Amino acid sequence: MYQYDQYDHLIVRERIAQYRxxxxxxxxDELTEAEFLPxxxxxxxxxxxxxxxxxxxxxxxxxxxxxxxxxxxxARKYDRGYGHFTTRQxxxxxxxxxxxxxxxxxxxASVEMHAIQTSGNCIRNTTTDEFAxxxxxxxxxxRPYCEILRQWSTFHPEFIAxxxxxxxxxxxxxxxxxxxxxxxxxxxVVYNEAGEIGFKVMVGGGMGRTPILGSVIREFLPxxxxxxxxxxxxxxxxxxxxxxxxxxxxxxxLLKAIGAEEFARQVEAExxxxxxxxxxxxxxxxxxxxxxxQPHPYKQLDAIDPLAxxxxxxAFANWLKRNVKAHKQPGYASVVLSLKKTGVPPGDATAExxxxxxxxxxxxxxxxxxxxxxxxxxxxxxxxxxxxxxxxEAKAHGLATPNIGLLTDMICCPGGDFCSLANAKSLPIAAAxxxxxxxxxxxxxxxxIELNISGCINACGHHHVGNIGVLGVDKDGSEWYQVxxxxxxxxxxxxxxxxxxxxxxxxxxxxxxRLLEVYVRERFENERFVDTAQRLGVAPFKEYVYATxxxxxxxxxxxxxxx
Numbered sequence: 311m312y313q314y315d316q317y318d319h320l321i322v323r324e325r326i327a328q329y330r331x332x333x334x335x336x337x338x339d340e341l342t343e344a345e346f347l348p349x350x351x352x353x354x355x356x357x358x359x360x361x362x363x364x365x366x367x368x369x370x371x372x373x374x375x376x377x378x379x380x381x382x383x384x385a386r387k388y389d390r391g392y393g394h395f396t397t398r399q400x401x402x403x404x405x406x407x408x409x410x411x412x413x414x415x416x417x418x419a420s421v422e423m424h425a426i427q428t429s430g431n432c433i434r435n436t437t438t439d440e441f442a443x444x445x446x447x448x449x450x451x452x453r454p455y456c457e458i459l460r461q462w463s464t465f466h467p468e469f470i471a472x473x474x475x476x477x478x479x480x481x482x483x484x485x486x487x488x489x490x491x492x493x494x495x496x497x498x499v500v501y502n503e504a505g506e507i508g509f510k511v512m513v514g515g516g517m518g519r520t521p522i523l524g525s526v527i528r529e530f531l532p533x534x535x536x537x538x539x540x541x542x543x544x545x546x547x548x549x550x551x552x553x554x555x556x557x558x559x560x561x562x563x564l565l566k567a568i569g570a571e572e573f574a575r576q577v578e579a580e581x582x583x584x585x586x587x588x589x590x591x592x593x594x595x596x597x598x599x600x601x602x603x604q605p606h607p608y609k610q611l612d613a614i615d616p617l618a619x620x621x622x623x624x625a626f627a628n629w630l631k632r633n634v635k636a637h638k639q640p641g642y643a644s645v646v647l648s649l650k651k652t653g654v655p656p657g658d659a660t661a662e663x664x665x666x667x668x669x670x671x672x673x674x675x676x677x678x679x680x681x682x683x684x685x686x687x688x689x690x691x692x693x694x695x696x697x698x699x700x701x702x703e704a705k706a707h708g709l710a711t712p713n714i715g716l717l718t719d720m721i722c723c724p725g726g727d728f729c730s731l732a733n734a735k736s737l738p739i740a741a742a743x744x745x746x747x748x749x750x751x752x753x754x755x756x757x758x759i760e761l762n763i764s765g766c767i768n769a770c771g772h773h774h775v776g777n778i779g780v781l782g783v784d785k786d787g788s789e790w791y792q793v794x795x796x797x798x799x800x801x802x803x804x805x806x807x808x809x810x811x812x813x814x815x816x817x818x819x820x821x822x823x824r825l826l827e828v829y830v831r832e833r834f835e836n837e838r839f840v841d842t843a844q845r846l847g848v849a850p851f852k853e854y855v856y857a858t859x860x861x862x863x864x865x866x867x868x869x870x871x872x873x
Contacts, residue, residue, distance in 0.1 A: 370436055434477050438479065439483055446637065641695075666703075716757075756826060
């Protein structure tokens with residue numbers, strides 16, 4: 311994995327010193343909160359409902375074991391013993407004291423980490439496939455290009471004050487596991503007819519108030535032009551993106567206003583002056599960065615059936631089916647550690663679990679971990695012969711729930727329990743649904759289904775692309791929930807359709823139950839929920855959900871547990 315060079319060390323060290331003085335001045339009232347706000351946001355520090363929240367960058371979701379142990383240290387020393395992994399493959403700590411933040415950033419720097427550009431109107435953390443470098447269907451490893459984008463975008467003077475935040479995702483495999491269609495820029499690796507490597511460029515995707523799937527503006531971009539072409543896109547956006555209304559400032563609004571064809575024309579015109587500039591990537595520069603991501607020293611192993619010696623162990627079999635993924639190297643597999651055990655907020659991990667996951671990575675996976683945008687953790691390089699031993703250890707620490715891709719593997723933002731932007735709580739809704747359907751046999755029978763929950767229209771929970779999406783809304787000062795179905799991410803991305811009027815919090819488990827009843831009644835053999843929903847449309851689901859009143863009584867499971 312990538313290691314800081316002298317430039318990284320210098321800019322992080324200087325930024326910490328600068329920020330430490332800014333905090334001193336704020337605490338001494340030499341800076342007003344209005345003056346301090348943009349300074350703290352540049353360092354990933356938000357003020358939430360109860361305390362400061364610090365968001366730490368995990369570039370393209372890749373972690374060394376020492377970095378995961380640093381998260382555990384921060385959770386213990388500066389927070390309340392846990393952290394929250396996000397859909398941007400980052401981590402957030404929700405109970406931070408302002409005066410301690412410079413020390414946290416100093417601790418992070420000791421393991422080559424920072425919180426720069428995790429907030430503000432800048433280029434945020436570039437994300438990618440959590441199985442990058444090991445996926446059986448991979449074309450090329452996208453991580454070197456994510457790193458090149460990280461180095462280029464960090465403190466880029468031209469793009470530090472964009473009209474709005476900006477998100478880039480890169481996919482290097484046949485199957486898109488990076489959700490590129492809902493990013494400001496989505497890049498997917500392709501070969502041209504001559505066998506040369508390049509990128510298909512998609513622009514203008516996003517969720518929030520106006521969910522839009524990105525438009526392809528270039529079918530093939532030679533990889534040496536990655537930075538120059540992205541810079542051309544950024545320049546057009548920076549020049550024409552709206553600054554009078556933050557709700558209409560994203561690049562997707564610009565594309566919608568002028569059309570993808572006109573936007574592409576302007577980008578190509580801007581690129582004419584850039585494509586042969588010094589920012590054109592040389593082969594030597596690409597090889598320099600690629601060298602950081604060379605395959606680990608794998609053993610020469612034969613593929614085995616891990617279940618053969620444990621054929622009567624149903625729990626292990628379920629875990630293998632749901633949490634273990636194919637690896638390009640014979641005799642190896644990738645393991646997803648589930649952070650979705652019932653009773654735990656999705657994406658949360660305790661300090662003890664973080665230390666334990668770091669230990670697992672050292673013993674089983676070359677000391678590396680991956681954060682997924684579905685808010686789980688991956689050990690990418692596990693010998694198949696060690697899967698049973700790893701499963702036993704993970705199960706003992708609450709990290710082996712065999713639910714990856716199933717109903718309780720929910721994406722969920724922190725919602726109104728923490729976020730000052732939220733209209734409604736998310737975590738109690740997730741807890742109530744998980745409690746209602748906490749039957750693994752039932753979940754396995756229902757099959758693959760993505761349930762995503764957001765506490766507000768900003769869509770940090772990616773509800774628009776959930777097979778079932780739940781959005782918290784404010785209705786006359788009360789918390790209600792709007793439900794959509796048919797959304798999807800990946801190669802067949804789709805925006806979900808709202809089924810009808812919103813529901814109270816106490817109604818939500820029954821709403822999900824009724825949606826599933828329609829699915830079970832109407833599905834074809836081996837048909838997934840999303841396929842049934844898209845085939846039938848909203849009407850039959852809406853008719854059944856609203857056919858009879860849904861009881862609204864009792865106490866919501868998990869209510870008031872997270873504040």
